[in-house]
Structures are given as C-alpha cells and as structure tokens.
C-alpha cells in the first residue's frame with residue numbers, strides 16, 4: 001500500500017505516527033511532502049523511516065491514498081502539484097477543516113473518490129476521534145475505516161455533520177488543554193510552584209482519563225462519588241456552579257463550528 005501525505009505538519013504527523021506505531025502500515029508505505037520546511041520532513045524520515053519526496057510525479061505514481069493535510073488556505077497550491085499526476089485509482093483523503101468534497105473534486109478536476117476525515121492530534125497516541133464522510137461511489141470504505149481505526153475511534157457522519165464534529169472533537173482537545181492550562185495557573189495561585197502546578201494538573205488529567213477509559217460509571221456518578229456531603233468538593237462545586245460554564249463551552253463550540261462553515265463557503 002502507498003499512502004502519500006501532502007502536508008507533514010501537526011495533523012499529518014499525528015496520523016502517520018499513529019499508523020506506524022500501531023503497525024497497520026509499514027513506514028516504507030508512507031510518503032510525505034511539505035512546502036518549504038524540508039528539515040521537519042527529513043526528521044520524520046530519520047525518526048520513523050518514512051519516505052520524503054518533493055517529486056510530485058514520484059509521489060502520485062501508484063498511490064493508493066493521497067492525504068490532503070495542508071491548511072485549507074493552501075489547498076489550491078497543493079492541488080496544482082497533484083493535478084497533473086493524479087491517477088484514477090488513487091483515493092483522496094482530506095483532513096482539511098471546512099473544505100467540501102465537491103470543492104476537492106472540482107479543484108482536482110477528476111472523478112477520484114474522496115473521503116473527508118476530521119481527526120484530532122490524539123491520533124499520535126492512537127486515540128483520535130475520526131469523523132468520516134465519503135463521496136458518492138467511494139468503494140471499499142472498510143479498508144479506509146480499518147486504516148483509521150488504527151489511530152482512533154471512527155464516527156461516520158454525512159458531510160453536513162462535519163462542521164459539528166470539527167468543533168466538538170477536531171478542535172476539542174485544544175479547548176480541554178486551555179482548561180488544563182487555567183487549572184495549573186490556579187494551582188500556582190494556591191501556592192504551588194509553576195512546575196508542581198503543571199505536574200499535578202497533568203497527573204490529575206491522566207488519572208481521570210485513565211478512570212474514564214477503564215470504568216463504566218457516568219461523569220455524574222464519578223463526580224458525586226468524590227463529593228462528600230458538606231465537604232470540600234461540594235463547597236467548590238457550589239462556587240463553580242455559579243458561573244455559566246455550559247454557556248461558555250457552548251459559545252466556544254459554536255464559534256469553532258461557524259468558522260468551519262465559513263471555510264466551507266465556495
């Protein structure tokens with residue numbers, strides 16, 4: 001199998017790292033290219049053994065999949081590189097937020113099968129959430145679904161579901177990391193050193209994540225099991241509940257969704 005990544009940045013590298021570490025593809029099956037930052041691409045060749053090339057004819061020749069992993073605003077430049085060499089059998093996989101399947105097919109001018117996927121950087125530890133939308137006539141969907149299962153949990157959505165999944169789980173890790181940053185800064189205000197505050201927060205998050213991955217209880221049950229009557233947690237939650245936390249998160253997700261819609265405009 002030959003999988004070619006046009007784009008070797010944060011998202012692409014999380015995906016191919018996850019695929020290789022899971023053993024679903026060999027490093028030699030992966031080809032990567034970027035625009036100008038050849039040093040970063042060569043570092044992946046050194047660390048993972050992937051192939052690096054800037055010869056578009058070589059990259060596209062006999063490719064089973066081409067992964068479009070540049071920023072949306074760079075897609076037209078990427079399309080210029082691919083168009084002359086794109087073979088009929090090659091399936092296009094786009095991770096670009098907002099770029100519609102029709103836009104990709106029109107820009108590349110050929111009837112290649114296209115799948116939009118919306119992963120997240122948890123792919124690097126094989127725990128992404130992958131929204132997937134297929135173009136009409138995309139055959140052998142299971143092969144791609146199996147490939148993606150190597151680095152995350154798949155959610156097959158129609159293309160009209162992509163804006164929401166982009167906000168919810170594509171951008172989602174960043175929203176949680178921002179909350180963790182504020183939590184660590186609050187620990188500093190309690191008196192912990194910056195280093196201790198960050199390590200305590202990191203271990204707290206890993207611990208709650210590990211609990212969620214291994215225990216069936218609901219968020220609410222896990223929370224109430226900690227909340228002793230008239231205790232410290234109840235006192236803290238009484239204060240926390242005075243803030244409009246759900247409205248804050250809803251507005252945050254709405255802004256991300258709306259930006260995805262804006263990027264979709266043709």
Ligand SMILES: NC(=O)C1=CN([C@@H]2O[C@H](COP(=O)(O)OP(=O)(O)OC[C@H]3O[C@@H](n4cnc5c(N)ncnc54)[C@H](OP(=O)(O)O)[C@@H]3O)[C@@H](O)[C@H]2O)C=CC1
Nearest residue numbers: 007008009010011034035036037070071072074077096097
């Ligand atoms: N980061 C994330 O968590 C997620 C990102 N995405 C999507 O993934 C895509 C990439 O995002 P991200 O990885 O964060 O961005 P990065 O900026 O980290 O990576 C972009 C990559 O695209 C390359 N590139 C730009 N222009 C071209 C070109 N003409 N030919 C080949 N390669 C090119 C860049 O090369 P160079 O460095 O040389 O300029 C770079 O390797 C975006 O569309 C984003 O919406 C989707 C889900 C999550």
Ligand SMILES: O=C(O)[C@@H]1CCC=N1
Nearest residue numbers: 097166167170171172
């Ligand atoms: O911020 C972005 O546009 C990309 C898509 C989802 C996560 N990162």
